[in-house]
Amino acid sequence: MSGERYSVPASSGQSGWLAPRSAGALAARLAVPGSKSLTNRELILAAIADAPSTIQAPLHSDDSVRMVAALTALGVQIDPVEGDSPFGPDLVVTPPGGSGSVGASSSGLHGATVDCGQAGTVMRFIAGIAGLADGDVTLTAHESALHRPMGAMITALRDVGVDVDDEGRWALPFQVRGRGHIRGGEVVIDASASSQFVSGMLLAAPRFDTGLHLIHSGSRLPSLPHIDMTIECLAHRGVHVERPSPREWIVPPQPPRGKTVAIEPDLSNAAPFLAAAMVTGGTVTITGWPAHSTQPGVMLATILHDMGARVTRRGGALTVAAGRGIRGIEIDLSAASELTPTIVGLAAFAAEPTTITGVGHIRGHETDRIAALVGNLRALGGGAEELEDGIRVLPQPLHGGVWRAFHDHRIATTGALIGLAVEGVFVDDIGTTAKTMPQFPDLWATMLEGNDAE
Numbered sequence: 001m002s003g004e005r006y007s008v009p010a011s012s013g014q015s016g017w018l019a020p021r022s023a024g025a026l027a028a029r030l031a032v033p034g035s036k037s038l039t040n041r042e043l044i045l046a047a048i049a050d051a052p053s054t055i056q057a058p059l060h061s062d063d064s065v066r067m068v069a070a071l072t073a074l075g076v077q078i079d080p081v082e083g084d085s086p087f088g089p090d091l092v093v094t095p096p097g098g099s100g101s102v103g104a105s106s107s108g109l110h111g112a113t114v115d116c117g118q119a120g121t122v123m124r125f126i127a128g129i130a131g132l133a134d135g136d137v138t139l140t141a142h143e144s145a146l147h148r149p150m151g152a153m154i155t156a157l158r159d160v161g162v163d164v165d166d167e168g169r170w171a172l173p174f175q176v177r178g179r180g181h182i183r184g185g186e187v188v189i190d191a192s193a194s195s196q197f198v199s200g201m202l203l204a205a206p207r208f209d210t211g212l213h214l215i216h217s218g219s220r221l222p223s224l225p226h227i228d229m230t231i232e233c234l235a236h237r238g239v240h241v242e243r244p245s246p247r248e249w250i251v252p253p254q255p256p257r258g259k260t261v262a263i264e265p266d267l268s269n270a271a272p273f274l275a276a277a278m279v280t281g282g283t284v285t286i287t288g289w290p291a292h293s294t295q296p297g298v299m300l301a302t303i304l305h306d307m308g309a310r311v312t313r314r315g316g317a318l319t320v321a322a323g324r325g326i327r328g329i330e331i332d333l334s335a336a337s338e339l340t341p342t343i344v345g346l347a348a349f350a351a352e353p354t355t356i357t358g359v360g361h362i363r364g365h366e367t368d369r370i371a372a373l374v375g376n377l378r379a380l381g382g383g384a385e386e387l388e389d390g391i392r393v394l395p396q397p398l399h400g401g402v403w404r405a406f407h408d409h410r411i412a413t414t415g416a417l418i419g420l421a422v423e424g425v426f427v428d429d430i431g432t433t434a435k436t437m438p439q440f441p442d443l444w445a446t447m448l449e450g451n452d453a454e
Contacts (some may be wrong), residue, residue, distance in 0.1 A: 046258070067126075095258075107133070120194065123172060127200060139173060141172045163177040276420055347393040376403050380425070403427045
């Protein structure tokens with residue numbers, strides 16, 4: 001979806017958030033809040049578990065607040081308790097059922113109206129469990145998110161016996177007529193538009209009467225690490241998913257166990273901070289970097305190294321230091337498409353062009369990310385081309401101007417990254433970063449000050 005909606009008007013840059021320009025090489029060490037993807041998966045599993053759970057160091061952001069509100073509306077009790085995270089309290093989640101049985105009335109959920117905001121995980125994951133409720137569940141979203149793909153999810157839910165009334169839209173808003181249980185069985189799904197369709201079904205499947213046998217039929221499956229993350233979260237709660245083939249999953253009818261779960265830092269949200277080291281010729285360290293992770297952001301160490309950085313790990317921290325310059329690369333980012341905006345911002349300063357492929361599905365995120373990135377770069381004098389399945393960045397000297405966020409947190413943080421080296425870049429809506437990191441402007445300022453933000 002390119003075109004007028006994504007053309008960026010010429011501007012003197014007199015409105016919005018002035019992205020601070022770095023006065024020199026950075027030397028910063030900081031922590032970032034918890035993973036949105038893990039937080040919202042664990043909230044769903046805790047809500048349908050056989051006993052209460054404690055989620056330690058969860059993310060507190062617009063997306064996770066939407067998930068908490070959705071589950072609370074469905075009858076789940078979620079209480080904040082004091083924890084060790086500097087970014088907010090832990091959460092104790094008490095499911096309304098908790099009997100441990102599978103089938104009718106096992107979840108204890110009830111009907112409600114759920115506003116998903118802009119959160120893809122909320123609309124796909126809540127849809128998965130909505131049929132377990134006794135009563136109708138109406139799902140809607142922010143106007144800017146009503147375009148997001150939901151057709152494959154609606155089809156899959158109907159195939160496992162859920163009554164969904166979407167009035168032929170194949171999109172939000174729609175109503176799930178919950179009957180207190182979901183039959184389950186074999187489902188063939190095309191999840192080419194989003195791996196969240198697979199995760200949404202897998203997360204709910206332990207509470208299906210007969211479990212789930214899910215088969216992906218599409219030509220590609222984006223963001224595979226997020227599916228691995230879902231499987232790992234289930235396994236930690238005693239639900240072991242079989243994988244007869246790379247595109248096939250079998251989930252037994254076995255309720256997840258209530259557990260205490262610690263949330264990792266959001267590695268994808270760390271991306272603009274680590275890239276900032278390369279843009280400024282300095283060093284940035286992110287603390288709490290896990291030794292093993294299913295988050296796509298774990299790929300940053302390799303990607304940034306390939307683009308010219310020196311990357312080291314020591315004492316549970318990842319450090320990125322600028323090398324002799326930024327190199328252009330050719331990369332398939334299908335497994336970590338959420339990193340695309342940051343890599344595009346970094347590529348704008350590279351010595352050679354960069355070609356990113358495998359990310360056509362990000363046209364269906366909060367905005368058409370490919371069109372938005374190309375339009376923004378061109379508005380600042382940069383070179384960029386839309387590809388059918390990606391984007392090509394042709395580095396050229398940049399100048400100041402308005403960087404439009406298009407209600408997209410990752411587009412907004414890319415504007416901040418560009419502004420480190422370009423005077424007069426104004427991000428029109430830095431507040432959209434609250435979707436996954438409300439602290440972003442403050443953490444960005446702390447990084448520039450070189451302070452320790454642990």
